[in-house]
Structures are given as C-alpha cells and as structure tokens.
Amino acid sequence: MKENTEYITGSKLAAVIGSVTLIAYLLLLDQAILGTAIPQITTQFRSLPDVGWYTGAYPLANAALQPLSGKLYTHFRAKYTFLVFLFIFELGSLICGVAPTSAALIIGRGVAGLGASGLMNGGMTIIAGATPLAKRPLYTGIMMGVGSLGIVTGPLVGGALTEYATWRWCFFINLPVGGIAFLLLLLINIPDLTVKERLSLNLLRKILPDLDLPGFALIAPAAVMLLLALQFGSEHSHAWNSAVIIGLLCGAGVTAIVFGFWEWHMGERAMIPGSMIKHRVMWTSALVNITSMGTVVVGSNYLPIYFQAVKGSGPTMSGVSVFPAILPQLVFAVLAGAGVSKLGYYLPWSLFSGVLTAIGNGLVSTFSPTTSTATWIGYQILLGAGRGAGMQIPTIAIQTALPPAQIPVSLAILMFTYNLCTSVFLVIATTIFTQTIVSELKKNAPSVSTQAALAAGGSAGAVRSLVPPGSPELNAVLRAYSSGVRNVFLMLAGLSVVSFAASWGMGWNDVRAKKNEEQEKGDVREGDTV
CATH class of the missing domain: 4.10.860 (DNA Excision Repair, Uvrb; Chain A)
Known part of the structure; x- marks a missing residue:
C-alpha cells in the first residue's frame, strides 16, 4: 500500500478535527452518563435485575468488534468506514432513547457499542490521513483532551438531564451532535493514510481473506x-x-x-500481526496507554464518590468539585500535542506524565473528611496536568515507529487492550474499595451493617443514613469511605509508576517531518508488502 501525501488545511481541517473531537467526546460521555440515570430507568421499567446489562451490553459489543475494525480501516476508505460506524452508534442511541422496554434498551446499548468499536481508533486514523506526521500530536491532543472531558462530565450531564428533562435525553443528546459531525465529514474530501482502491465487488473478493x-x-x-x-x-x-x-x-x-x-x-x-506485537514501541505504547488511561477512567469514577460520600456534596456539586482536575487535563493535552509538534520528541512528555500522575494520585490518596478546599483543589490540578500531558503520546509513538499501512490495526489494538484492561482495573478498584469499607466498619463502627453499607451506594444521603442522626459513629463511617478511596488511588499511583517505566520503551523518536522523511519513505516501501 502506498502512502498518501495529500493533506487538508484551513477550514476543512478545522471541520474534520472538530467533528472527530465531538464524536470522541460523545463516546466517552456515553460511558459515564448512564450512572446517574439508572435509578430512574429501573424505576420506570421495574427492572432492577437488569442494571448490569445497561452498563455491560455496551462494552461487550464494543470489545467484540473492535479488533476487526482495524482491518476494515486498513482496506477501506477511512472516511466512509467511520461514517458507517457512526451511523450504527447513532442508531443504537435512537433505539435506547425510544426504548419501550428494558430489553429494547439493552439491545440499543449493544448496537451503540458495535458502532462505538470503530470510532475512537477511526478518528485517529482520519487525523493520521488528513495531516502530516509532525502535526498529528497537536490535533490528536485536541481530540483526546476534549474527548476525555466526557468521562468526568458524564455524571453531571446525566444527572441534569435526568432531573430536569428525562433520562431518555442521555441518549437523544448523541443524535444532533453526531448528526452534525456526520454531515461535515460527508461533505469534506478527506485523504486516507494510504491510497485505497474504489469500493467494488472485485475489491471485496480480494480483501475478504485478509480480514482474518x-x-x-x-x-x-x-x-x-x-x-x-x-x-x-x-x-x-x-x-x-x-x-x-x-x-x-x-x-x-x-x-x-x-x-x-x-x-x-x-x-x-x-488480525494482529506477530511482527507488530513483537515491535518494542508497539507493546510498550499499549502498556503505557493501558496504565495511563486506566488511571483516568478509574479515578474519574472515585473522585465523585469522595465528594459525595465523604464531603456530603450532591451529584451536581460533586461534578463541579472535580473541575480542578478537568481543566488542566484539557490544557496539558493540547500543550503536550503542540510541544511534540514543535520540539519533535514525545518521550519527555510521557515521562513527565508518569511522574506527575504518580505524585498526583499519591496526594489524592491523602484526602480525608477534613481535607481543606485549597488542598483538594491543588492536588487535583497537579493530577489533571499529569493526565493530560501523556494522554495522546502512545498513539503518536506507534504512528512514528510503524509503517503507515499498519497504523489502523495498531490503533485498534490500542483501543481493544484499553477497553479490556480498564474493565479489569474497575473491578479491582471496586474490590479494593468495598473490602476496605467492610474492614474499616468492622473495626471502627461495628453497629453499622456492612451489607447495608455496600447496598447504600456512594451518595451523601445514603451514606449518612447508615447511622442515626447525631450518632458518634458517623465520623467512623466517613473515614471508612475515605479509606476506600485512599486505597483505590494508591493502586492508581502504582499504575502510574508502571506507565513511567514502560515509557522508556517507546524510544527517542523525532516526529518532525524533515528528520523523518527518509524513515517514512522506508516505512512505505515495507508497508507495500503488508
């Protein structure tokens, strides 16, 4: 496959970057928005036993199709492949929004997951085809930085929509936003990373064996x-x-x-070529991506629990309280992208991210019921800066090191391993959190039922209802929840250390076009045989 050297600029490029960034935001918002809506959904459908499937159907379908999506982007036009996945995602959102039964909602979540499986890596593939290598870190940083806001704003948006409109708008919101992105991408001629043949029956017959x-x-x-x-x-x-x-x-x-x-x-x-997996930059980038993004996803789930369960904030205020981590995360994602484009080297940013997130997660683990406002704001700023600085670095590393023809598959591998391992990290974090609460309550608040505590959830009212008003054991209960959050963030600090250590394997590669011109030409010649 020959590399395409045509790129887009100006308003067309802005529209493309804006469109894929909007979709990235919707994808991550979709994963986080449902938590605050589930109580209303289960009440309307009388479907409490189905709660697990409301959240589980989406990642199941997503993970099932994601490895194949890389092959599809390798052989078909990235723009139209992306639009097909986006249409499926939008269809799933529509089914969820109008669902008359619990079963229909679960089916809709599965359809949306199938569509989502090719969108995040598809957005990165579109950016790779539309821009030269030296510019990709900046634009990927914008996509990842703004997109990651969906994780942390999801509970806030979901709570507001459920409280002031209807839970169905948690899904309907995807339709107009996704529709705008769909139309913009449809109208713009977007070059591919490698030159692709026109879609035909002959092409389908030729590439079918290569889809694995x-x-x-x-x-x-x-x-x-x-x-x-x-x-x-x-x-x-x-x-x-x-x-x-x-x-x-x-x-x-x-x-x-x-x-x-x-x-x-x-x-x-x-589907996953052995030569790619053996490539040091590939597997170390995957490890960095797993650990760094794992800290973002898990941490974004447990910071609101701290502010609600321990500090007594409501859902809306807990969302406001995590903004000190959100804003620097966005700023540093863009700064890191611009810095890599300007200076050429991505490794220093990944190392900086590993150190800062390890320190930030360690400091957040010290949060207690009496932590001052200035302290939890300052620590979150530090943590957010570390998260943002390394967010897009693994994708830049593999685009620099691998032949252009292998980039779509490599991005799909990054997203596939991220989804699987993040699910594992969430289960581990839940186990750490719940077991810490049980242990602390048995020692310091023996009159409180541990079963009641586990069933209560993490809202301010539910936690405080575990003891009678004015009970001296309330402080012990709050400390138990605070200890649970502490141990989760200690785990995240450990993951950040792993991310720092793995970063060294990504190498000191320069992404600037002049210094990579000869290397890219050599990569293209190798990619012709893929």
Whole structure:
C-alpha cells in the first residue's frame, strides 16, 4: 500500500478535527452518563435485575468488534468506514432513547457499542490521513483532551438531564451532535493514510481473506466471556468462585490461546500481526496507554464518590468539585500535542506524565473528611496536568515507529487492550474499595451493617443514613469511605509508576517531518508488502 501525501488545511481541517473531537467526546460521555440515570430507568421499567446489562451490553459489543475494525480501516476508505460506524452508534442511541422496554434498551446499548468499536481508533486514523506526521500530536491532543472531558462530565450531564428533562435525553443528546459531525465529514474530501482502491465487488473478493474472519470469530467470544465474568462478579450476581464465572474465565482463556495459535499460523495476514506485537514501541505504547488511561477512567469514577460520600456534596456539586482536575487535563493535552509538534520528541512528555500522575494520585490518596478546599483543589490540578500531558503520546509513538499501512490495526489494538484492561482495573478498584469499607466498619463502627453499607451506594444521603442522626459513629463511617478511596488511588499511583517505566520503551523518536522523511519513505516501501 502506498502512502498518501495529500493533506487538508484551513477550514476543512478545522471541520474534520472538530467533528472527530465531538464524536470522541460523545463516546466517552456515553460511558459515564448512564450512572446517574439508572435509578430512574429501573424505576420506570421495574427492572432492577437488569442494571448490569445497561452498563455491560455496551462494552461487550464494543470489545467484540473492535479488533476487526482495524482491518476494515486498513482496506477501506477511512472516511466512509467511520461514517458507517457512526451511523450504527447513532442508531443504537435512537433505539435506547425510544426504548419501550428494558430489553429494547439493552439491545440499543449493544448496537451503540458495535458502532462505538470503530470510532475512537477511526478518528485517529482520519487525523493520521488528513495531516502530516509532525502535526498529528497537536490535533490528536485536541481530540483526546476534549474527548476525555466526557468521562468526568458524564455524571453531571446525566444527572441534569435526568432531573430536569428525562433520562431518555442521555441518549437523544448523541443524535444532533453526531448528526452534525456526520454531515461535515460527508461533505469534506478527506485523504486516507494510504491510497485505497474504489469500493467494488472485485475489491471485496480480494480483501475478504485478509480480514482474518476466523481470527475475529475467536477473539470476539474470548473478549465477551472475559467481560461477562467481570460483569457478573462485580455486580455480585454470581460469586467469584461460582461455576458460571470459572467457566467463563476458562472459556475465555482457552479461546484466547486458540486465537494466538491461529494468528501465528496466519503470519502477516493475521488480525494482529506477530511482527507488530513483537515491535518494542508497539507493546510498550499499549502498556503505557493501558496504565495511563486506566488511571483516568478509574479515578474519574472515585473522585465523585469522595465528594459525595465523604464531603456530603450532591451529584451536581460533586461534578463541579472535580473541575480542578478537568481543566488542566484539557490544557496539558493540547500543550503536550503542540510541544511534540514543535520540539519533535514525545518521550519527555510521557515521562513527565508518569511522574506527575504518580505524585498526583499519591496526594489524592491523602484526602480525608477534613481535607481543606485549597488542598483538594491543588492536588487535583497537579493530577489533571499529569493526565493530560501523556494522554495522546502512545498513539503518536506507534504512528512514528510503524509503517503507515499498519497504523489502523495498531490503533485498534490500542483501543481493544484499553477497553479490556480498564474493565479489569474497575473491578479491582471496586474490590479494593468495598473490602476496605467492610474492614474499616468492622473495626471502627461495628453497629453499622456492612451489607447495608455496600447496598447504600456512594451518595451523601445514603451514606449518612447508615447511622442515626447525631450518632458518634458517623465520623467512623466517613473515614471508612475515605479509606476506600485512599486505597483505590494508591493502586492508581502504582499504575502510574508502571506507565513511567514502560515509557522508556517507546524510544527517542523525532516526529518532525524533515528528520523523518527518509524513515517514512522506508516505512512505505515495507508497508507495500503488508
């Protein structure tokens, strides 16, 4: 495949970057917005047992299709492939918004997940095709920085829509925003990273063997079984040592092993080529992405719990209280992108991010019921700056090191491993949080039922209702929840250290066009055989 050297500029480029950034925001918003709406949904549908599926159907469908999406972007025009995935995502959102039953809502979440599987990596692929290598860090930083706001603003937006309109607007909101992005991308001629043939029956017949559909038929059920096991265990619908969860984990493991042998047999035609996985920059970038983004997702779930359960804030105010982490995260994501484009080297930003997030998560772990406002604002600013500085670095590293023809698959691998591992981190964090609460309550507030505490959730009113008004044990209850948050952020500090250590493997590569011109030409010649 030959590299395309045509790029877009001016208002067309602004429209493309704005469109993929909007979609990135919607995707991450969609993952976080539902939590505050679920109580109303379960009340309307009388469907409390279905709660796990409202949140679980989306990542299950997303993970199942994501590995194949990289192959689709490799062989088909990125713009139209992206629009197909966006249409499916919008269709799923519409089904959820008009769902007359709980089952229809679950189906809609699954359809939306299928669409979402090719959008984040698709947005990065579009940016890679539309801009030269030296400019990609800036534009990717804008996409990732603004998009990540969806994670932290999701509960706030979801709560406001549910309280002042209807929970259905948590899904309807995707339609006009996604529709605008769809039209803009449809009207603009966007170049591809590599020159693609026109869609035809002959092209379909030629590339069908290269899609590695048998590999997809193996990796999809492996991912689904793993996520189902995590879903069942975390929602306590099945014990971790139950036959169901053990069977799912064993099935996932065996299927993954068979998938590995199949991919080895397929060689460079595999869905996940072995040469790519062996590439040091590829696997270290994936590890950095997993650990750094894992701290963002998990931390964004537990900071609101601290402000609600421990500090006594409502859902809206807890959303306002995490803004000291949001704003520097956005600013430093853009600054890091601009810095890489200007200075050429991405590694210093990843190292800076690893150090700062390790310190920031460590400082946040010291939060207690008596932490002052100035302190929790300052610590969050530090943490947010660290998060933003390294957010897009793994994607830039693999685009610099790998041949252009392999970039779509590599981005899909980044997103696939991110989704799987983030699910694991969330389960681990939940276990740490709940077990800490149980242990602390048994020691310092023995009259409080641990079962009641686990069932109460993390809202201010629910936590304070565990003890009678004026009870001296209230302080012990608040300290228990604070200790749970502390231990979660200590885990995140450890992940940040891993991110820092893995960053060294991404190498001192220069993304500036002049210094990479000869290297890129060599990569293109290698990519022709892919």
